[in-house]
Amino acid sequence: QQQVKQSPQSLIVQKGGISIINCAYENTAFDYFPWYQQFPGKGPALLIAIRPDVSEKKEGRFTISFNKSAKQFSLHIMDSQPGDSATYFCAASTNQGGSEKLVFGKGTKLTVNP
């Protein structure tokens, strides 16, 4: 079963707008929630990450909002720019049972129009 569900599959936003990508998970043992950004022809790169002891983390124009009770987290990109056009993956991992695995969502292709 899919452990991390990501939506939407694709997103088109105008320059200067807000991009919002959502993820939901089932495994309450997950304790690390990163977002990765991938440009065409490149490998994914860590964008921002959060642990469940905080509800929000902000780095520049990128913010993760985390709702532990709802088992959901989201990425907000403020003042979206054409250079933000990429595929974004949410992910989750857990320490439990020595399980050193990162589980990824299926990705969201973001297009920011100029």
Next chain:
Amino acid sequence: NAGVTQTPKFQVLKTGQSMTLQCAQDMNHEYMSWYRQDPGMGLRLIHYSVGAGITDQGEVPNGYNVSRSTTEDFPLRLLSAAPSQTSVYFCASSALAGTSVIYEQYFGPGTRLTVT
């Protein structure tokens, strides 16, 4: 630092052929992993390793073998290629804190494999 390097960048195989995808990192990371990326499927873990001599299966291990004889290298072997293995393969590495915490994973540039 070169980071994570992968070779080859592109490869075409015929069904039944074997090959090895190479992955190396120069960051002295304990943890290394292989993912495959297919359209609409995200990144799926094939195999991973928490140190030299230690490997384990991920979500989609069938048809793939790995070994980890050094900290730096983590090759992925396809024993008998099948069209279903057509994909983009990414190698990644990260440091471990304690025994099982994954911090930032650094990905290589990928190998695009086509099996005909």
